[in-house]
Amino acid sequence: xxxxxxxxxxxLEVHAELSTKTKIFCSCKTEFGADPNTHICPxxxxxxxxxxxxxxxVVEYAVKAGLATNCSIEKNSKNDRKNYxxxxxPKSYQISQYDKPLCNNGYIEIEDDNGNTKKVRILRxxxxxxxxxxxxxxxxxxxxxxxxxxxxxxxxxxxxxxIRSEAxxxxxxxxxxxxxxxxxxxxxxxxxxxxxxxVNVSVHKKGExxxxxxxxxxxxSFKSISRAIEYEKNRQIEELEKGNSIIQETLxxxxxEGKTFSMRNKEEAEDYRYFPEPDLVAIKLSEExxxxxxxxxxxxPESRRDRYINKLGLSEKDSKNITSSKFLSDLFEKAxxxxxxxxxxxxWINSDIARILNEKEIDxxxxxxxxxxxxxxxxxxxxxxxxxxxxxxxxxxLFENPRKPExxxxxxxxxxxxxxxxxxxxxxxxxxxxxxxxxxxxxxxDRALGYLVGQAMKQTKxxxxxxxxxEMFLEELKK
Ligand code: ADP
Ligand code: ZN
Ligand code: MG
Numbered sequence: 001x002x003x004x005x006x007x008x009x010x011x012l013e014v015h016a017e018l019s020t021k022t023k024i025f026c027s028c029k030t031e032f033g034a035d036p037n038t039h040i041c042p043x044x045x046x047x048x049x050x051x052x053x054x055x056x057x058v059v060e061y062a063v064k065a066g067l068a069t070n071c072s073i074e075k076n077s078k079n080d081r082k083n084y085x086x087x088x089x090p091k092s093y094q095i096s097q098y099d100k101p102l103c104n105n106g107y108i109e110i111e112d113d114n115g116n117t118k119k120v121r122i123l124r125x126x127x128x129x130x131x132x133x134x135x136x137x138x139x140x141x142x143x144x145x146x147x148x149x150x151x152x153x154x155x156x157x158x159x160x161x162x163i164r165s166e167a168x169x170x171x172x173x174x175x176x177x178x179x180x181x182x183x184x185x186x187x188x189x190x191x192x193x194x195x196x197x198x199v200n201v202s203v204h205k206k207g208e209x210x211x212x213x214x215x216x217x218x219x220x221s222f223k224s225i226s227r228a229i230e231y232e233k234n235r236q237i238e239e240l241e242k243g244n245s246i247i248q249e250t251l252x253x254x255x256x257e258g259k260t261f262s263m264r265n266k267e268e269a270e271d272y273r274y275f276p277e278p279d280l281v282a283i284k285l286s287e288e289x290x291x292x293x294x295x296x297x298x299x300x301p302e303s304r305r306d307r308y309i310n311k312l313g314l315s316e317k318d319s320k321n322i323t324s325s326k327f328l329s330d331l332f333e334k335a336x337x338x339x340x341x342x343x344x345x346x347x348w349i350n351s352d353i354a355r356i357l358n359e360k361e362i363d364x365x366x367x368x369x370x371x372x373x374x375x376x377x378x379x380x381x382x383x384x385x386x387x388x389x390x391x392x393x394x395x396x397x398l399f400e401n402p403r404k405p406e407x408x409x410x411x412x413x414x415x416x417x418x419x420x421x422x423x424x425x426x427x428x429x430x431x432x433x434x435x436x437x438x439x440x441x442x443x444x445x446d447r448a449l450g451y452l453v454g455q456a457m458k459q460t461k462x463x464x465x466x467x468x469x470x471e472m473f474l475e476e477l478k479k
Pocket of ligand 2: 026028041043
C-alpha cells in the first residue's frame with residue numbers, strides 16, 4: 001500500500017462565544033479579562049435554588065449565524081442537560097441542546113484544493129453555556145476556579161465530515177470565522193478563546209467507508225490545527241499499515257513536541273445522560289421572527305466584493321483580499337470615505353498593511369490605529385506634505401503606537417521638503433559629487449537619473465519631494 005492511496009477525512013466542531021453583553025442564563029457581564037470571580041451570581045455559580053432565564057439575544061444571534069450559513073431554523077427548539085463532572089462546571093451539567101438544535105442542515109462554500117467551489121455541509125448549530133476556567137498554579141496555590149466564563153453563551157457549529165485536507169480545513173475555519181464576524185454575532189478572538197475548534201480526523205482509502213476518527217479538542221490556532229491534522233493523518237496511516245486499528249479517542253495536541261497524545265476514550269452520547277432542561281421553557285419561534293432577522297442581516301462579503309468592483313473600480317483580486325476580513329473591509333470603507341481616495345486605501349491595505357500583519361503574525365482585528373488615521377496618512381501624501389517612503393515609516397509608527405499622523409511627522413521631523421531653494425541646493429550637491437552618473441546620463445543611460453534622485457533622497461532622509469527632485473535634476477542635466 002502506498003501512502004497516496006489514503007485520503008484524510010476531517011469534521012470540525014467549532015465553538016464561538018457570542019458577543020452578547022450578558023450571559024446566557026443570567027445578567028452577569030460576559031467581558032473578557034476581568035479579575036477572577038467578579039462577574040458571577042447565584043445562577044452562574046450554581047447555588048441551590050437559582051433558576052436560569054434564557055437571554056433572548058442568544059437565540060437571535062444563533063439564528064443569525066444559522067441564516068448566514070444556509071441552515072434551516074427550527075421553530076420548536078429546546079434546551080437539554082448534558083451531565084458530566086468537572087471542577088469548572090459547578091452544576092455538574094451543562095445546559096446545551098441535544099435533539100432539537102436551533103439550526104440544521106446548512107453549508108458553507110469554500111475553495112477545494114483544485115480551486116473549485118465546494119460545499120462543506122453543516123449538520124447543526126446549537127446554543128449552550130461555556131464552563132468556568134481552572135487556573136493551575138497561576139497564583140501559586142494549586143488549582144483555583146474562575147467562574148467569570150461560566151454561563152458565557154456559545155454556539156457550536158458542527159460540520160459534516162466533508163473536509164479532505166488540512167488546507168481545506170484552514171479555508172473552512174477562516175470562512176466560518178469571517179461569516180460570524182460579518183453578521184456580528186462573535187468577535188472570534190482566537191487568542192481569547194472565543195473561536196475554538198474540536199478537530200476530528202480519520203483516514204480511509206478512496207471509495208471505501210470512512211475510517212475511525214480521533215478528536216483533538218479546543219484548538220485555537222490555525223497553524224496548530226493544520227500541523228495537528230497532518231501529524232494525525234500520517235500517524236493513522238502508519239498504524240493501519242502496521243495492521244493495527246485506530247482507537248476512537250480524544251487526543252491532546254502538543255504544539256512544542258509536534259505530536260498528539262492520548263487523553264481518554266471517547267464518551268458516547270449515552271454517557272452524558274441527556275434530558276430536557278426542566279427549568280427552562282421550550283423555544284418557539286414564529287416565521288415572522290425568523291424573517292425579520294433574515295431581512296436585517298448585514299451585507300455579506302460577496303455583495304461587498306461586487307460593490308467594490310462595480311462602483312469603486314477595484315480589481316477582483318483586490319476586492320477579494322479586502323473582503324476576506326470584515327475588519328479590513330470596514331477599514332477600507334471608512335478610510336476611503338474620509339480620504340476620498342479608495343484606490344490608495346486599497347493599495348495600502350493590500351500591500352504594506354498586509355505585509356506588516358504577516359510579519360507580526362497578527363490578525364487584522366489586532367490593528368490599533370483607526371480608519372481616520374489611515375485616511376489622514378493618505379491625505380498627507382496626496383497634498384504633498386510627506387513622500388510615500390516617509391508614509392511607510394508613519395505606518396510602522398501607527399502599528400506601534402497609534403496617534404495622529406500629523407503628530408508623528410511633526411514629532412519626528414518628517415515633513416517633506418518642497419522648498420525650491422532647499423531642493424536646488426541638494427540637487428547641485430549631488431551633481432557635484434557624482435560626476436560619473438552625470439556623464440552616464442549624458443551618454444544615454446537613463447538609469448543614472450534614478451540613481452541621482454536616490455542619492456538626493458538619501459541625503460534628505462527621504463524627505464525631499466520626489467516630483468520636484470526629478471524635475472530639477474532633468475532641468476540641470478539638460479544645461
Ligand atoms: P461528538 O460530540 O461526540 O464529538 P458529534 O456528532 O457532535 O459527536 O461530532 C462529530 C464530529 O466528527 C462532526 O464534526 C463530524 O463531521 C465528525 N466526524 C464524524 N465521523 C467522522 C470521520 N469518520 N472522520 C472524521 N470526522 C468525522
Ligand atoms: Zn451570573
Ligand atoms: Mg466532538
